[in-house]
Amino acid sequence: MTASPHIVVIGSGLAGYGVVRELRKLAPDARLTLVTRDDGHFYSKPALSTALAKGKVADTLVTTPAEKMAAQLRLDLRAGREVEAIDREDKAVLTTGGPIFYDKLVLALGADPVRPPIDGDAAHRALAVNNLDNYREFRAILPEGARVLVMGGGLVGTEFANDLSATGYCPVVVDMLSHPLAQLVPAGVGSAIREALAAKGVEWHLGRKVLAIHKSGTGIRAELDGGETIEAAAVLSAVGLRPHLQLAADAGLDVARGIVVDQTGRTSDPHIFAIGDCAQYPQGLAAYVTPIMAAARAIAPSVLGTPMEIRFPPLSVQVKTTACPVVLLPAPQGVEGAWEETANDEKGLKYLFRDRRGSVRGYVFTQDYCQERMNMDRALSEQTTGLAA
Structure with missing residues (x-):
């Protein structure tokens, strides 16, 4: 009888816990260990920039305490541990609490403030x-x-x-x-x-x-x-974030703007995967909630030995500015084109980004036009599927 694989995840943000949830669904018997230098509580990082107006203090931003996360996911949680190095030869994560050996490793390291x-x-x-x-x-x-x-x-x-x-x-x-x-x-x-x-x-x-x-x-x-x-x-x-690369670079993994991964989330080491703000997918960097959850659903089976390609939906963003509501789909990196204003009235503004062939590749809507986000995302998703076919 084959022993259950031991999968170690580094990072307790949305990416780390997201991939652990998907792993637990697929592999009820897998040994899962999560290592984090934080306390391991689960909370929404995007909520930090709207917490003052909602009267939130740090403790009330926690949605699930660490102990409950560990119990729900049947997880060996190593909180308050700094990861000092990855020994790829012995397949061990070297932490301030001692080494942790892995069969597969998932890096959910996030990004550091510039x-x-x-x-x-x-x-x-x-x-x-x-x-x-x-x-x-x-x-x-x-x-x-x-x-x-x-x-x-x-x-x-x-x-x-x-x-x-x-x-x-x-x-x-x-x-x-x-x-x-x-x-x-x-x-x-x-x-x-x-x-x-x-x-x-x-x-x-x-x-x-x-x-x-x-x-x-x-x-x-x-x-x-x-x-x-x-x-x-x-x-x-708030001058920006930079993917956390040092740990991966020191371990000899391929890095560029992020930790370089393929369409399944695998790094240059077949036993190590990366997800979230630290990862550079074939499409580029993809922060925010939607791509993280999409990546977690594909990376989990890939880690368990059934490679699955990550398929990102349109990665639109809601800007949390109540004084001027905005939703947007950023123009793709490296695509030539121009913004076109299509509405400017009492309902707000609408801009479309068209590439050189005239195809819509991005948009920005404000005020009442924000309601059109779902329809636009659906249309762009269908357009992308048609182009791929």
């Missing part, structure tokens, strides 16, 4: 809110109604600015690009978002970069490259 080079004696106060502990620390340093410097006007920075302004704080957003969400949406939509949030009290400094952050009597004083200074009580850094 730390831009900033001068000044308070540069270390720029806090990136990327997990529960970060959020707990952020809440602790936030005086009621304070001015908050938000570095970054991308998805996370804009969502936090919306959340802060809706809760009585005064966010000041600094971004090097010309409009909010500049890497995702055309200028017309960016202007609409900027104006809607400005009406709620958000102050924008676009086309600017923070050079230095100094201590001051009110908290901090930031110097911008245009000569402006900003006084604030706290600093939130």
Whole structure:
């Protein structure tokens, strides 16, 4: 009788727990071990950028405590363990609690906040809110109604600015690009978002970069490259995330922008898979909830010896800006084309991204037009299936 395989998963975010759930469905007798440097509680990371307006503290963001996750999934949970290295020859994960041997290994390492080079004696106060502990620390340093410097006007920075302004704080957003969400949406939509949030009290400094952050009597004083200074009580850094690669690179796995995987989620080592923010699929990086769940459903059978290709649905995103609701499907990386405005009226804005052949490959809808998201996703999914056939 063949012994049940021992599958080790590193990471307790949506990707890690998502693949464990799928593995447990398919293999009731498999030995599953999850290693995490965190406490292992399950929560929604996207909820961090809307938690203030919902009156949430860190503990109330936890949807399932670690002990309950371990019991439900019949899981050996090794929480509070740092993974120091992967020994591929002996198939062992080397942790601060000792080695853990595996038959198959799944890397769900997530992404790390980008730390831009900033001068000044308070540069270390720029806090990136990327997990529960970060959020707990952020809440602790936030005086009621304070001015908050938000570095970054991308998805996370804009969502936090919306959340802060809706809760009585005064966010000041600094971004090097010309409009909010500049890497995702055309200028017309960016202007609409900027104006809607400005009406709620958000102050924008676009086309600017923070050079230095100094201590001051009110908290901090930031110097911008245009000569402006900003006084604030706290600093939130939201300049982006970078896939966590070091562990995989040190183990000799192929890495590029992420840990390189094939269409089944397998890395350059046939016994190791990667999923989520750390993985670079053949289509590129694919963060967000929808691709993670799609990948988990395919990677689980692949890990268990039945290779299954990951099939991503249209990876549309809801931007959590209540002041200006937005849904979007980003234009595919490396595809030439242009944004076309198809509606601009009292219902909101509609933009379509068309490639050089005229095919719709992305979209941005605002306000009432957000209701058309499901129909558009369905149509694009059918179009993709037709092209593949």
